[in-house]
């Protein structure tokens with residue numbers, strides 16, 4: 001009877017699997033703060049994408065870790081950059097997998113901020129427009145290498161419109177944009193910075209990420225990104241921001257994604273390891289609740305396991 005009346009059911013198509021691809025390794029390297037998650041070589045990323053597809057998942061989200069970083073984040077938009085190489089390799093081996101690429105500069109900047117910075121005495125500023133120019137270059141370079149969807153995660157103003165315009169003007173009008181529209185400055189990103197090797201070397205990201213005290217502001221940010229041409233809007237992190245997710249889905253009715261982030265992942269892992277609850281039951285509950293709250297798709301490090309659990 002419960003099955004007959006259940007309102008929310010998970011399918012493998014709900015999940016997007018993040019992959020960390022490193023130019024510095026030829027063998028997978030476990031990420032200590034995220035049990036079960038590894039940095040991968042390009043070849044391993046192709047295998048993972050193929051495996052994900054065999055399990056019924058349809059999309060991967062690619063993050064790159066370059067060999068070298070500099071003040072212009074040149075690895076982000078290099079034609080032979082790590083994400084570009086991975087895109088070509090994945091598309092060659094399994095063209096059916098939807099490839100979404102994280103577009104940001106922090107992994108490629110020597111200082112680890114998401115944009116071009118300038119120091120004024122002791123204070124640093126992230127320069128919005130200079131940063132947007134580099135993000136546009138990066139997005140175009142990803143699209144040309146085979147990205148189906150560009151996912152800008154930087155939170156600079158005006159970047160969605162600028163990227164949309166550049167994609168359209170360069171024959172990439174079929175490439176979609178998944179915007180990290182409401183990305184909050186959160187303590188739960190900690191383990192990710194290990195994974196992507198991108199902690200800021202000075203200051204923090206509160207000048208460009210959102211204050212977790214604000215909800216109406218999130219709706220304004222989402223409205224701007226939709227106006228500028230975002231096809232999918234994303235809320236990040238997930239569980240502590242479930243009210244934002246709900247309001248965005250209700251207000252705009254657009255395809256809405258949520259990113260269940262590294263710290264949220266690590267919390268559940270730690271709890272399960274301590275025997276406080278069952279990992280599988282906890283994850284299924286969390287994912288179902290996120291979908292119930294309006295998520296059309298969920299970025300999660302459990303995507304593979306979920307695909308298996310749902311089948312079984």
Ligand SMILES: [Zn+2]
Nearest residue numbers: 104105106114
């Ligand atoms: Zn960033």
